[in-house]
Amino acid sequence: xxxxxxxxxxxxxxxxxxxxxxxxxxxxxxxxxxxxxxxxxxxxxxxxxxxxxxxxxxxxxxxxxxxxxxxxxxxxxxxxxxxxxxxxxxxxxxxxxxxxxxxxxxxxxxxxxxxxxxxxxxxxxxxxxxxxxxxxxxx
Amino acid sequence: xxxxxxxxxxxxxxxxxxxxxxxxxxxxxxxxxxxxxxxxxxxxxxxxxxxxxxxxxxxxxxxxxxxxxxxxxxxxxxxxxxxxxxxxxxxxxxxxxxxxxxxxxxxxxxxxxxxxxxxxxxxxxxxxxxxxxxxxxxxxx
Numbered sequence: 382x383x384x385x386x387x388x389x390x391x392x393x394x395x396x397x398x399x400x401x402x403x404x405x406x407x408x409x410x411x412x413x414x415x416x417x418x419x420x421x422x423x424x425x426x427x428x429x430x431x432x433x434x435x436x437x438x439x440x441x442x443x444x445x446x447x448x449x450x451x452x453x454x455x456x457x458x459x460x461x462x463x464x465x466x467x468x469x470x471x472x473x474x475x476x477x478x479x480x481x482x483x484x485x486x487x488x489x490x491x492x493x494x495x496x497x498x499x500x501x502x503x504x505x506x507x508x509x510x511x512x513x514x515x516x517x518x519x520x
Numbered sequence: 521x522x523x524x525x526x527x528x529x530x531x532x533x534x535x536x537x538x539x540x541x542x543x544x545x546x547x548x549x550x551x552x553x554x555x556x557x558x559x560x561x562x563x564x565x566x567x568x569x570x571x572x573x574x575x576x577x578x579x580x581x582x583x584x585x586x587x588x589x590x591x592x593x594x595x596x597x598x599x600x601x602x603x604x605x606x607x608x609x610x611x612x613x614x615x616x617x618x619x620x621x622x623x624x625x626x627x628x629x630x631x632x633x634x635x636x637x638x639x640x641x642x643x644x645x646x647x648x649x650x651x652x653x654x655x656x657x658x659x660x661x
Contacts, residue, residue, distance in 0.1 A: 417626045431626040435619040442611040449607065462603055466590060469610045470583045473638045477579045480635025481572035485558055487565060490631030494621025497614055 389457055395448040399441060406437035438497060460511050467507030472500040530598055536589035540582060547578035579638060601652065609644035616640050 413430045416422040422430045445465070452458040476496055482488045511517060529537070554571045557563060563571070586606065593599040617637050623629035 413622075413626065427626065427628050428623070431622045431628050432619055435615075435622045438618045439611075439615040442614050446607060446611055462607075465607065465610070466587055469606065469641075470587055472614075473583050473641055474576075474580045476634040476637040478573065478576045480633040480637075481575045482569070483633045484575075484635070485554075485568045485572045487568050487572060491634060492621045492624045492631070493617040493619075493634075493637070494625065496617040496621065496634065496637050500614055 389452060389454055391448055391451040391453065392457070394451065395444055398444040398447075402437040402440045402444065405440070406434060409437065410434040435494075438494075460515070460517060463511055464504055464507030467510050468500050468503030471503035471506055472496060475499050530593060530595050532589055532592040532594065533598065535592065536585055539585040539588075543578045543581045543585065546581075547575075550578065551575055579635075582642075583638075605645060605648045605652075608648060609641050612644050613637060613641040 413422075413434055416430055417427070449458060449461060452461065476499070479488065479491065483490060554575050557571065558568070590599060590602060590606075593602065617640075620629060620632070624631050
């Protein structure tokens with residue numbers, strides 16, 4: 382299947398949602414970082430400012446779920462599901478290993494959002510796995 | 521009753537449950553001595569590294585078993601149920617991780633060990649398993 386054929390209408394809608402959510406993420410993150418850096422935010426406002434940048438990322442996961450529901454091409458959907466399974470296995474495995482290394486005092490604590498960074502990296506691994514095992518895939 | 525429940529399972533599900541039970545047994549056997557060793561003895565970094573990896577391996581095996589189950593399952597309905605459950609559990613877990621991550625980064629919440637992430641994932645799987653079980657039971661009545 383060519384790369385062009387893999388870009389279905391559902392995939393294009395998904396990309397559009399991701400762009401909007403990414404813009405929203407920047408809009409929430411930058412003021413939050415500025416506010417915390419200059420000690421402008423305290424109390425309940427600190428909680429709200431910390432949670433706001435997380436919401437667009439959660440929206441991205443929601444967009445992925447919606448893409449899976451909307452994608453009519455079964456083969457493309459299967460490729461995406463395989464990619465997500467690889468990402469999930471990779472992320473949870475890394476989190477488990479790091480957690481035990483941390484528990485046994487070998488490494489320090491890390492911020493939880495690195496899990497999501499790992500997950501995106503895992504998506505790339507899933508794409509490579511699709512290419513290697515099925516000769517098809519998209520990044 | 522148990523025999524009836526077993527016959528409800530597909531061969532891939534039975535193999536998956538068997539693998540998970542073995543891995544949990546290994547985990548239960550491996551973890552307590554490692555925790556005891558860490559708490560009571562002074563061990564070098566190399567040994568600690570080996571201990572951390574030894575504690576992780578059965579959990580990694582559980583994730584690999586899920587992957588193998590999805591690959592082995594021939595019943596499309598069961599596979600789609602499992603994939604849906606995995607997708608929801610993953611999204612909820614990632615959502616929780618990112619919210620906690622930002623709360624940590626901005627100093628609102630304390631830092632925690634990352635193995636709580638797979639823990640949340642497993643709890644989500646269990647919760648959706650229960651929801652499916654009770655909704656099926658409700659449908660049969």
